[in-house]
Amino acid sequence: MTADLLEGVRVLDLTNVLAGPFAGYQLALMGAEVIKVEPPGTGDLARQLGADPELSGEGLGVSFLAQNSGKRSVTVDLKSEGGKDVFAKLVARADVLLENFRPGVLERLGFGWDRLREINPSLVYCAVSGFGATGPMRRRPAYDQVVQGLSGIMSVTGTPEVAPLRVGFPVCDSFGGLAAAFAISSALLRQRRTGQGAFLDTSMLDAALTAMGWVVSDHLIGGREPAPMANENITSAPSGTFETGDGALNIAANKQEQYEILCRVLGREELISDPRFAVREDRKRNREALRAELETSLKEKSAAEWDEILLEAGVPAAPVVSVPEALASEQIAHRELVTTVESPAAAGGAMRVLGAPTRVDGARVAAGSRPPRLGEHTDAILRELGFAEPEIVRLREEKAV
Secondary structure (H helix, E strand, O other), X not given: OOOOOOOXXXXXXXXXXXXXXXXXXXXXXXXXXXXXXXXXXXXXXXXXXXXXXXXXXXXXXXXXXXXXXXXXXXXXXXXXXXXXXXXXXXXXXXXXXXXXXXXXXXXXXXXXXXXXXXXXXXXXXXXXXXXXXXXXXXXXXXXXXXXXXXXXXXXXXXXXXOOOOOOOOOHHHHHHHHHHHHHHHHHHHHHHHHOOOEEEEEEHHHHHHHHOOHHHHHHHOOOOOOOOOXXXXXXXXXXXEEEOOEOEEEEEOOOHHHHHHHHHHOOOOHHHHOOOOOOHHHHHHOHHHHHHHHHHHHOOOEHHXXXXXXXXXXXXXXXXXXXXXXXXXXXXXXXXXXXXXXXXXXXXXXXXXXXXXXXXXXXXXXXXXXXXXXXXXXXXXXXXXXOOHHHHXXXXXXXXX
């Protein structure tokens, strides 16, 4: 199920809600042993979040279940002396420490980078935050929508009439989590080669700007002011979302030959020589007029029908579908992206979660076990650390774990 690329790597995951847990989940999918270190009694805030109130009431919110399969959970109070002792022993045996507190929080608890290196010189320590550990915004709280706004993503999303508009999923959390997982994997390579640890300071804002690609480079290099263009592609036309007789259709006829084929398939050969649309720059300047011409013909058939016709003709196109339709597609089924695991809920049963977007040696990469209940593995992990039963009882009595 899980890959073996990170087999033998132990990750301490102190993260909360999405960006950090998403990073930890990617590492778990690739074979790392991920131990989720949570506050006693409350745990990850995501345990209370999601579409199912009953699951949230059990501390198993859908938002938590989505990103924490394959992990073990240990509860530790980092503010107590007993908890600090437990945490120090966890750090000593870990390869990676992943956290997404506000910058400085772990240091105030007595576990800054200098102390962590003292405990474990080869530790890879990755701190994920909204704005990074340095700079004037470092202490601001990190919420996906806030970062979307501060990165400029919202300013280029939607139409000129409705922008700024939030992207419909927590895209900055995802960018930040992927950036952290990539940096950790890179640092682990050096750790294995030289024994040297690393401090990785991952900023969701930096990750968001980096991921915006051409929108940013068009401004930095081309001097263009980014603007919302709805479903249009700023680099080409016709390239965007078009209305058909039934449903929306994405067309990306970015090359001259693709545009000409599209015109012929639609029976609109006269548009090829029309001076308004003759070459790419003409089409970009007159994209709205071109859209009107094309949609007149596209409305003769449904998006599904045009999909088959244009695929055969060699014009990049596909219908716009809903999330349930995407998950139910033959392609996703073939890739086995969705997997079924046991539910940790009191009612039992099964639940479906997403695996990794990358196959390894031809095999799918999926969660190897269900998400943990809060503190489910605390005693077992304490025993692994060498704590005797009387010590475990004492730690529990002190509410250190």
